[in-house]
Each structure stands twice: as structure tokens, then as C-alpha cells.
Amino acid sequence: MKISYSWLKNYIKTDIKPEEVAQLLTDTGLEVEGFEKIQTVKGGLEGLVIGEVLTKTKHPDADRLNVTTVNVGGQDPLQIVCGAANVAVGQKVVVATVGTILYNGEESFQIKKSKIRGEVSEGMICAEDEIGLGNSHDGIMVLNADAKIGSLAKEYFKIEDDFVFEIGLTPNRTDATSHIGVARDLAAALNLKNPTTIVRQSVDAFKVDNTNLTIAVDVLDAERCPRYTGITLSGIEVKDSPDWLKNKLLAIGLKPINNIVDVTNFVLHETGQPLHAFDADKIAGKKVIVKTVADQTVFTTLDDKERKLSANDLMICNNNEPMCIAGVFGGAKSGVNNSTKNIFLESAYFNPVSVRKTAKFHGLNTDASFRYERGADPNITVYALKRAILLMQEVAGGKVSSEIIDVYPKPIQDFNVELAYSTCDKLIGEKLDRAIIKKILLSLEIKIVNETAEGLMLQIPPFKADVQRDVDVVEEVLRVFGYNNIKLPDLMSSALVYRPSVDKDKIINTLSDLLVSQGFNEILSNSLTKSSYYQEKDSLVKLLNPLSSELDVMRQTLLFNGLETIVYNQNRKSPNIKFFEIGKTYTKQSDKFVENSFVGIFISGNYAQENWNVNKAATNFFHLKGYVQTILEKFGLAEANFLFNQESDSLFNYALNYQLNDKELVKLGKVSTKIQKQFDITNEVFYAQINLDNFIKLASKTKIQYKEISKYPSVRRDLALLIDKQINYHQLEQLAYKQEKRLLKQVNLFDVYEGKNLEEGKKSYAVSFVFQDDEKTLTDVQIDKTMERLIQVFNTELGAKLR
Template sequence: MKISLNWLKGLIDIEDKTPQEIDELLTSSGLEVEGLDEVEEIKGGLKGLVIGEVLECEQHANADKLRVTKVDIGTEEPVQIVCGAPNVAKGQKVIVATIGTELYPSPTESFKIKKGKIRGEVSMGMICAEDEIGLGQSHDGIMVLDTDAANGTPAAQYFKLENDYILEIGLTPNRVDGSSHYGAARDLKVLLDREIKQVTKEDLLATFKVDNTSAPVNINVESTEACPRYSGLTISNIKVGESPKWIKQRLTAIGLAPINNVVDITNYVLHELGQPLHAFDLAKVTGNEINVRFAKEGTEFVTLDEEKRTLKGNDLMIANASENMCIAGVFGGLDSGVSNETTSIFLESAYFHPDFVRKTSQQHSIKTDSSFRFERGCDPNMCITALKYAATLIKEYAGGEISSEIVDLYPTPIENFVIDVKFKNVDRLIGQSIPQDKVISILEGLEISILERTEDAIKVSVPPYRVDVQREADIIEEILRIYGFNNVDLSESLSADFLANFPKKDKNILQTKVTEMLAGSGCHEIMTNSLTSSKYSEGVADIDSDKDVKILNILSADLDVMRQSMLFSGLEVINHNIRRQQKNIKVFEFGKTYHTKENGYKENEHLAVFVSGTSSEESWVRKAVASDFHTISSLVERILDRLNIQGVSQEYISNDTISYGLTYTARKQVIATVGMVSPKTAKLAGVKQEVFYADIDWSTLVKMYNADYKFKEIPKFPEVRRDLSIVLDSKATFASIKEIAQKTERKLLKKINVFDVYEGKHLSTGLKSYSVSFILQDENKTLNDKSIDKCMSSLIKAFENQLKAVIRK
């Protein structure tokens, strides 16, 4: 929203304040100024142009069409100027561009006046035509002025140019009270303790007068909910034409193009008072009726932009006796607006309910200055004031007479907001004790009336144009924004713990992260039914069928319980795909399991992952690779790594459901079970090929998520690899080797990996061999053989003592 500083000066005395000071005052009060730009009425502002008097005018000796003049421009000596205009003559008052002046004949071109010689004669300036300085289009000759102004008078002063400053205000949706120059002046009034100078009801009552009642109009309002207040009057015998210069200056400054005197005045009043108005050509008001009614669904209507729009049944319209003329509060119609042929008008000033205007504006994608204000909540008490003001201006600048009484339909006046405010709450929320008289002064300055006052509290009445002030906290905010945030002292024991980083664990964001990772690994997400068959819990010893949540009104014998495990719904998907020749499967599902408990039911969130068939298909480069335990375990470990789960340990598992696998534990809680589904269990769901399954406790994983990732500089010193072939009991796992190694060598051991496992005829029964690589690195220096050998000796001794291992040489 744009505010003109010159316009604002007409409402409140701020001549002693710079534009920058007004910027700071408005911003501090909540009307944040996002830009401050100087606007010139004429490009260059006529700087360097003065009034001069031609004292001498002689024929140029070397050019028939040139004259050599002496011009008094208010300096000690007249200046000589060579002029080619045919109408230049002795005794004329003219406009002179002095040396160094930048002229702008158009906004996009300019030239500078320099001292020079023209056909041998010195020229110390230029006598100007109106098109050369941007004051018109004529180039028939120089401008000759009829004035007694002193020589040397600046041209900008003579022509009363009005340069301006425009404040671009980023108006927040709650501050519709600030959507006008009057609104900005109201804040400055209380900030500077000054009075608003004009446009008060008393001023208008003194000048407004109904001339006759020769053109009355009947007004009917269908819905007082959609239109709580509708007022208007007629003005007859007007002459539509150009607006006065001062109105055009005001509108142009804030980026509006002048149209004609009637439309410009309605726009002027809108931007001065914040009350939208609309002028209808009275000749188009057939039947002398104004009907405020809802549109018929599907009706077509052509708006001012010549766009044909299909109306909705909840669009509020302004209509005459037979047809629509305007979308209420949003946009006028093409045929009913003011044109050069208009001689009489009906002038509307109304209050439309924000909800109806907002809905219509959004449905038709129309945003206008009127809808901007109506949909946020205008001042219902401004309707008559704005109507009288606009009517008075139209009479003054378009002629005519007010030819009807004001019709004002306002059956249920909108009440002020009455709020109780305790002084202790004012001090508590602001954080500083403010004198009660100061509080009262601020509120009264903001036009918030004090209804009652006691020692501890006040009861206030807030005018309805302050739609954002309806609670005690809102009143306190009003006090604070005027009192000044910068005037609140900082406590000596100011706490800044609110600045600490406590990242919120958003389950949905984490789920998205894991979903993207699994999808990037070639997995497809599935969604299955939470209802399943009781045969699964009855057929597997690991699931207690007594904890089934049974369905009372079952639709199918196969869907008689809520699932206790994610396993079988996933197996059913795999079976469905295998039957359709899709044997290579990698899928996952986020879902819930359901169980009975002593006093009711419980549900748990899980992530289930399934792989079956081949993990990579055959190609000319390589043969197909079958999915195995490591395919599924690597996915699980990537998930744990993705969520930065620390301190994970593994333990071998084998039961009725899982033939072999691992449980992953962190903080003494099992967070995942991974392994091959036993053939017996898989067969319950009709699956005959190997299936590898991971059941992850998603709720626990989310709780353990650690957003505090640690970063450090990449070491400058090289790492060293050493390999060991370790023979040990066939029941021993690589996890046990890894755990012992990490406990034995905490400083130098960075990575440990198994790259081969062997069981066969070269080893005794009950033994197997792990080929393990160890990556060693010192972050502060290059490792030497002595340090490496010492480290490896410690590891070998630990394996021999704790695992009874034999190190193959």
C-alpha cells in the first residue's frame, strides 16, 4: 500500500518531520514501511530553470533564423543566449535553463545545458519551449509568461510543482485500519500528540447539503448478513470531465491513473478514508431500484475489464430492477459505470461482510482496492462520512446538485468491542510498569474509549474498524506499539534460553526422509489392510493369538482380526506379485499393529521391509545376484545411519518366524528384527521362495532420532589397512569380532569389515574362518610400523582370549 507524504501533510501537521522520521514512526507503530521513494511531478523537478526577462534581442550576424539575446536571470550581469525560436522578443518573461541544467523533454531522454558557441556567438543557457522541459507538447516557440515574478525565481516555484515522497507500507492482514492516509494519520496523531486537521464529521456536516429530492432511488437488501449497511444518494446534472490538478497529483503519486472527475473522486476518498465507494450511471438504474441480492448460479456478467464471468450462487450483486450492475465490494460492471455521457449518478457507500467479499474475490480471482479493504473489514461507521465527503467534492468539481436524501439501511448497527483490561496484566505482558495515566492517554488517542476505571482495571470500548483488537492481549499490544518497543528496558538478568536449539522431532519429516532413501534404493512403498486373518496368529508360535483384536461384525472370515504383525500383509503382497510372474520384489510399508491389553487396546507404529528374488537382474556385464540376508540388513543399517541412531548392538536370533537373523538393540531396547522368514511361516501366506524381512519399531526409532550430527575436518594423514584371517567357532558372529575390536582399540581403529567367510573341508567341523580388514589411522601424525604392529598385536590377543580364535598366518 502506498502513502503520499504530501497527502498525509493535508491531514496532520508533520511539516517539522523528515520523510525518514515519518518512516520510523509508522514502522514502530506496526505500519511497516518497506520503501521510501521521492517522486517528481516532472522529471528533474525543473531544477536549474529560472524565470528570466529578455532585455535585448538582435539578429544573429551569421544565421538568419537565430537571435542573440541578453537575458536578466537575477544574477549581477545579464547572460547572453543564442535563441532560434521565431517568437522571442525584447521585454518577454521567459523560462531559462542555466548552465549545468539537466533537461528531460521526456521521462526516457535528457540532455545537459553547456556553455558554447553557436555560429561564433557565445551562448550561456537556453530559453525553453514547453516540450523541452516536460510541461507540454508544443514546440511552436518559447514559453512566454504573463507574470510579475522576480527575475531568477525558480521555475518549480512559479509552476507550483509538488514533489512528493511515497511510503510503501507492507500492510499486514490484521491492520485494515491503516489501509488509508487517514489510518496512517490516526497513528501519527497519537504518536506525535497532534490533531488530525480535516475530514471530521463536523467539517462535512457544515458543507454537505441536499439540494432537492427530484431523483430518489429505492434500495432493497436481500441479506443483511452479507450487507449489514448500505447507503447512497443521487447527484444530478453533473458534467463528467477532467479532474482538478491537485486530485490528479494525489492519485498519480500513489500509482493510479486519473480517469474522470467522478471516478477519481471516489478513488481519492477511498485512499484518503479507507472507505470504498462506487458511482453508477443513474440512467442505468432502471426502475429507480437498487437491489442488493445474490446472483443466480451460472449467470454471466461482464465486468469493467471487459471480462465475461460466470457467477456463483453466493456472489453478492448490486442490481437494478432487471439486471446486475456490479459485483458487490469487488468489481463494477462494464455497462453501468460512469462515462463521458453520464449526467446523473447514484453514489454508493456500503459495508459488506468480509467473508462474502473474500469468497467472491477468490472464486473469480479478482483483486481490487475495494475488495482488499472489504475482505479485511472496513469501518461500518465511515459509510456516511465518506458518502458526504465524496458528494461534496463531486458537486464542487463536476457541478450538479444532490438530488435525493441519503438512504441508509443499517438495521442492526455493529457494536463496539467491550473489553476488560487489568493494569497488572499490562505491566506483566509488556515487562515494565507503565503509568496508568499514560495507558489511558494512549488508548484515548487511538479512539478507544474508557467506559469504566477502577484502581486495578479499566473497561474499554473499541470501535469496530479495529477488527484486530478484541481481547485484553490485543489492547496491551496497542499500548505497547504506541509506547514503543524500544522504550521497554531490558532486564539485567535477561534470559536467552529461548535461543537454544531444541529441534522438534517431526515424525512426518523423518518418514519422508526414510521413504526417499528406500525408494532411491529400488524399493516400492505399499499400503495394506490393517484387517487380516486369525489363521496367521494361530499358525505361528511367536504371536499370541489371545492378544488378537477381534472384529465384531466381520465381513469376511479372512478379515476377522486386526493385525499383530506387519509380516503377513507384506507376504500377501509378495504372493500376489509372484503369481503374476513378478518374482523380484523390494517393498516397504509404514503401518500399525494392534494388540489387546489388560484394560483395553494398544497400537504400535512399525516400518516393515521385504526383499525376495534377485537384488539385481542379469545383464551383459554380470549375472543376476540373489537377495540374501545382507541385502535386507544393509537397508536397515542405512535407515539407522540416516536417523543417526547411536550405540546399536546386534544379537543372533532364530525362532518360529525367523529362521535366522539379528536383532538390533539401542539403549537396551530392541529397535529392529531382521532375518529370513521361515519357510513354514511364508507358506501360511502362500509364498514358497525365500523372503527376507525387517520389522522396525518406528515409534521408538523416532524417539531415538538424533539431529545433532557431528562434523569434523577430514584427517590429513593417511590410513593403513591390515587384514586378518580369524578361525573361530561357527556359531560366533562377525558382530562379536567387531564389538571386541572396537573396545580393544578405540584410538586408531576407524573401520572394520568382513570380506570373506569360509566353511569347508579345509577346516574342522564346527569352525569357520572370517577374513577381516582393519583400517587404522592417527589423525595427528603418520603411523609407523611399530604403532601398527602394537595395535594389531592387541587385537589378535583379544580375539584369542575372548573368542578362542586362531589367527591363520
């Protein structure tokens, strides 16, 4: 949000420098992200002077050119060749003298003494678009007759340099969406040292001239429109705004349109109250009706775009048709133009939720919707209306031709908050002087209705919609007093925090550290995603008011967010991926919602970078399986059973499931080719998802025990086994450990053979077994007996035979 320094000083009398203002505002919670010195008109009208046309003759060699002499206050008049049809003797005009630099957007050019078709020209008589004071190029600017010859144009047009602050406004600071709102905070901070108050422009001069043009108002939806205020102004002249008004708007980056629209924008940025002006002669039936309309109604907005309305859109209508999307955007038919003579001016308070839904639905973000959807001040509508009417009469003339119509069936009252001084002291960490607390609250327009030795009873105005609890009041006091002014104690106190037996944070941090040590990077993605990713729609958790169609549901898996990140990196020439994410997923089950925590692990691209002694190799399923096994072993869960599924499902071409005590721990596999094509990912992607809830429960029960390394030698024996193809190595491994728990230390598959010389449906495993006793040296007799038992159980349970 842009705030003008010179504009700000209209409401607060101070000579404080812009740099100090920026620092004070930041200290009070209005972060000034930057400020710059600006010229309201580019070039500042330097080199431009006021002149009087003395003579005008036709150019001897050009029908459309005139040769003029212009008095600019020098010893001799200047001869200037001019092509404007409206130039005439006796006019007061703006002259760019030789050496003046004029701007056309980002381009510039210098006025030079030259010959035009043989006639000397010593300057240029300017049109308004040539010097940045308007858009018209119909002819030269003709000034008032009392303009002083030879005076500087920047003095005539009151052009001043300004400073503009760019404020990063947080959503809770709806009270500071205007110059008066910012001035209120600044005055509160300055008031701590020197008496400082806000000066608001008086509207006492407002009066009703007649009631010849009364527009009735009928609010049919008071929930969406709690307050609607309006009035008519007749006999106006729509034209360009005066320079002071244009300069105010230009300073904050707004483009002047006409005097009526410019006043509504001025009052909006002055008070924070949006206004809208309708051409009163286009209000059919002389009645304004505030209501919703039928779904899919076509409505043309001010930007000449046709929009299909929702049944939830609140509209400002006349007897025949909609005229404006309430609080968001005006309509093309009822807008003010140069032929408008009578207007109906609206100043309303619309329900923030309703405006937010409508603005998001139509993809519109206007100055009005920005303020309404955050909560405007419902009790400023009449003041803003009077302020605007007085300004319009100043710049456009006209008579007030109706009483103020104010439909406000349920006035929004101030809300009461009780503040205990002890709460203030505890939260701030320092006992502030009670007089300072009261001074700050009164400066912020918070009323003190009762005071005791223990605290204050306060009335909070509705424009401070975010201040509703005592802690919110303390925050208001602290930010104005200044966080930097709170002294740090010499001694810091702390409290012992009880941790439950299951330390979830410790497990998660250990897991994260382990993955990072393996070369992974952590990512953090949005829990909102798009429904088009999912085939099964019934179980999706849908948002009632999505930000966009791209973010309309809560995610059911971390996979799709990760794939988006892979695409992002792939498109930026970073195809080798190793990252993980810890996050939640959301599912709808019948009449309830289920929230689960997962760890998603992704690998793609090359496993190792190409090097002189390392061959480039693509990542594969077994690389990911190795990372998963490392995690399970780290947390004492290596005995988890797994089930390999070669059939593809909605996410995987093939997958492996690890389970322990009938709880699913990990699912990993190759991401479905169909999904990869959907995301346009070229390299294969392998993904593992760890059920974090189950993982923490099981890992927390694991007890790490330390024991001495055996002093006795180990013995290795190998077997070549012929088994059925459907049997996997994990079954054989688990059976071996189950049969020999004490001596068997390691089982390793070092060769697999399928092919010639084997029976149909068979494969050969070459497996090594390592035995070791912690108390003595093993004998051949013990090892032979153990191997015989293993061979027998392999045969009985798995049908395995020795080759």
C-alpha cells in the same frame, strides 16, 4: 501500501522529518520497508516557464506548421515553430526553453535551438502529455488568462517533491489501510511526548440541494451487505482533475482518470472507505438492488472482460441487470465517462468473507477488495460519502439531488473489553504509568467507559476488528509505547517445564541431525496442493475457499511436494538430490478427518560426484535402503521385519515395507514411472516415507544398553545355500538370529547366483556367519553344532539345501 509524507501531514500537524516518521511507524508495528523521495511529475517541470503567444504566422515551407513569437518574461520574445492546430495569439502557454530536459516514459530528450524547415525555433510550446501532466496530445496546453508570464511552471501547477513510504501491512492492521489510519498511529506515538491529534477534514458544508433524482435502494442480502449508503449528484462535468488532486494520486502510484473517479480514489486512500460512482442515467428503474444473481450469468467488468458470475457473488443491480461486483469491481455499462451528467455514489460495508470469496473466484485484487476482505469500518460510510460529495462539487460542480439513503438494519456496535492493569503489567513485564496507558488508548480512539483501581472497561470501535481481547489491547498499548522502551531486567526468571516420557522433539531432532550428517538437506513445502495429483478423490480433504485451483486440497502424501522441488532443482542444473521433509498429511475417512505425521526422504541423480578416483554412479534402491537401515539401527529398530512388493502401486514401481509389532514403520521404493513423466523428471527418483507417529512410539520404548566389547576372538563360517527364488535374504537372516540368539553376531550375504547349473526356480546364496562368545573362546565343536542347527532350520523352514 504506499503512504505520502506530504499527504500525511494534512492530518497531523508536525515538522518531524521523513526519516523519523519511518522509524516511528516501524516502532509502532507499521513496518516501513523503504521510503524514497519522488517527483510527482518526472523532471519536476524544471526549465518550463509560462509564456504568452504574441504572434502567429504560417510556416513558409510547411502547411501544418506555424511560426510564433512567445513572451516568456525575457528581454526578447522567443521564436518557436509549433505544429499544434490550436495555437493562437494571446494564449498563455507552457514553454520548454532551450536546455530543458523532457521525459517520455523512461526516455528523455533535451530541447535545443534548431532550424525546422529553415525557420529558427528557440524552444517548444508543450502539450500536457509532453510534460507528464496528462495523456492528451490533441493540442498545446492553454492556461488561464491570469497565469503570470515568466513564472515557473512548477509553481503554477504546484508541483512539490514528496516522500513515499512503502509499508508492509500485516493482515491484522485493517485500521491502517489509509492515510488517516497511519496518521492515527503516528499521532498516538508523538502524543506521548507532545500533545498531538489528528485533524480530519470537516464535512459540515454538506447539504442537500434538492430531491429531484432519488435512487431507491433495496438490499435483499443483508448478511453479505450489512450497510449500504448512497446519494445522487446531478449536473456535474466530468473532466480532468485539477493538478493538486492528480499530484496526490501520482505520489502513491495511482494513475489519474477523471475528476469523479479520482475523488473516489482519493477518499479511499484518505479514509480507507471504498466508494463507487455509477452513471445515474444508466440505472434502469431508478433503483439499486443488492442481491446475488443466477450462476453463470455473464457480466462485463470495467476492463471490458466478460466474466461468468457465481451464485455466491453479491452484485449491485438495477431493475434489469447487474451493474457492479459488490466490493470488488465495477461494470462497463454503468461506469462514469466524459458524457456523464448525473451520478449515484455508493459507500457501503460488505461482508469480508463474501468479498474474499468473490475476489478469489474471479482472480481480482483491487484496492476496494483489499480493504473490504480485511474488514473496513462500517461506521464511516456516511462521512466518506459526504467528504467525496464535497470534493466532487469542488472539482466537477453539481447539486446534491437526494437525501442520503442509508440502509443499516443491524448497526454494528462497539464491542466491550475489560482490561485489568495486572494483565497489562504481567504481559508487558513492566508496570506502565496508568496515565500513559489511558493516553495511548484514547489516541487510538478506544473509548474508556469506566475506570477502577484494578483496570478499565473499554469500547473498541469496529475499525479495529482485530482488537477483541484484553491481550490484544495490551499489544496496542505496547506497540505505541515502544518495544524498545521496555527495560530488560537484570535477572531473568525461568520455569521448569515438564516433559512427557515420550520426548517427540528430541527424537525428531536426532533423526534430522542423522539425515543431515548423511548429506541430506531439509525442505519445507506447502500443506496445500492440487487435487489433480490424486486419482482417488473421495478421500481428499478439500478447501471450501481455495486460493487457486493449484492449491485446492490438503496433501495426502509428502511425495508430490518433494517431486515439485526436484523439478525446480533439475531445471536449475542441480539434478543430484538428497533431501528430506518432516510434515503432516491429511485424509478424509467417512465422516472424520485423519492427520498423520511422516518423514519423506528423496534421492535422485548421482550417488557420488565424479572424481579422479571415484566413478560416477547413479543412485539406486539399495542406497536408499541403506539410509533407512541406518535410521532404524540408530533408534534400536533394526529388528523390524520387511515385506518386499515387486508389484507397482499408485506411487511406486516396486516397494519395501518395514513393520514392527504389526505397525508400519517405513515404505520405500522407486517412484512410479508414470508419476515421474507427469512431473517431467528425467532421473530415477527413490522415495521413502517414515510413519513418524509409529516411529516415535516404537523408538521411545527402545532402551540403549552399554556393554563391554568381547575380549575373545570371533569365528566366521560360510554356507552356499540353494533356495527357492521367492525367498528373500531377510527371511534367512531373521531365521538365523532367531535360532542362535547368543553366539551369532553377524550375518552377511556376499554372493547371489542365478543361472546355469541350477534347478528351475532356484537361486544360490553365499552367506557368512560370524560367532563370538563374550565369556570364552569358542571351540570347533560348539561352532559345528551351531552350524548344523542352522542348516537344519534353513531346510525345515525355507527348504534350503547345501550346494
